[in-house]
Ligand SMILES: Nc1ncnc2c1ncn2[C@@H]1O[C@H](COP(=O)(O)OP(=O)(O)O)[C@@H](O)[C@H]1O
């Protein structure tokens with residue numbers, strides 16, 4: 001069974017307009033709300049690809065209810081711990097071609113809340129895969145993912161990780177099976193430039209070899225991705241197209257990789273599917289559908305480097 005963990009979910013409030021003028025009233029041309037947060041997006045895309053998963057983490061208040069109602073509507077099983085305070089709202093502003101994000105602050109998570117959550121992971125086994133994705137709520141320490149991965153590795157569970165900053169820096173020391181930093185997150189992690197393919201390959205190889213991470217998938221938005229892992233080192237081009245809304249593109253890549261890896265255990269095919277999934281989301285108003293992904297697959301060119 002696949003479990004996605006979103007410790008800091010969000011209602012994404014997407015607002016579209018031509019131009020934002022500071023210090024005056026702006027009116028949106030289109031706006032809508034999405035059940036978001038990285039693990040939840042992974043569950044949503046897996047669901048669209050035809051794979052079931054259970055969404056775990058914390059939700060609270062009317063925004064939390066919005067998320068659980070939505071998941072129930074689309075038949076995604078969830079088992080969140082309920083919080084007293086509201087789940088955050090993240091503002092995703094698309095003004096012309098420019099995307100600006102204001103991610104809200106997290107609700108309070110008590111020790112009791114956290115322990116209830118961890119207890120849900122104790123029964124997982126080698127049959128299970130866990131996706132840990134997104135930022136950590138401010139109430140949890142930077143080594144939270146590190147502790148969860150250590151615990152799950154000891155239970156024989158495969159862990160996929162998509163996070164950034166200090167949470168990522170700590171978590172990689174516990175050797176998750178797969179990570180998906182983007183090129184900026186990779187540069188931040190090593191406090192080094194990650195501008196050329198050579199820079200990215202060198203840093204990704206360090207993660208693969210020194211941190212014993214089986215699959216390192218570095219996403220690079222419209223430049224596609226670089227994969228370093230047991231299967232070798234590959235550059236994957238992204239299909240060309242009109243980016244409509246790229247929020248969730250990274251989460252779609254994670255879901256795409258996992259979906260194809262489960263079917264084939266072929267890392268190159270999984271990486272190709274990951275790029276097509278990310279691009280299909282970037283090219284649509286919301287998260288990708290299976291049809292949209294499969295139409296783009298032939299446009300992802302894989303080169304061994
Ligand atoms: N403008 C774009 N054109 C084509 N593909 C894109 C574009 N933006 C994102 N993607 C696809 O989505 C994937 C993830 O995007 P990226 O922006 O790197 O992730 P994140 O959202 O995690 O920062 C890329 O590897 C690529 O396949």
Ligand SMILES: O=P(O)(O)OC[C@H]1O[C@](O)(COP(=O)(O)O)[C@@H](O)[C@@H]1O
Nearest residue numbers: 036037038090134135248249250251
């Ligand atoms: O947990 P974080 O890092 O604040 O990110 C949360 C945001 O990321 C998203 O999951 C989108 O992520 P990506 O664009 O990286 O795929 C949004 O749904 C959510 O608002």
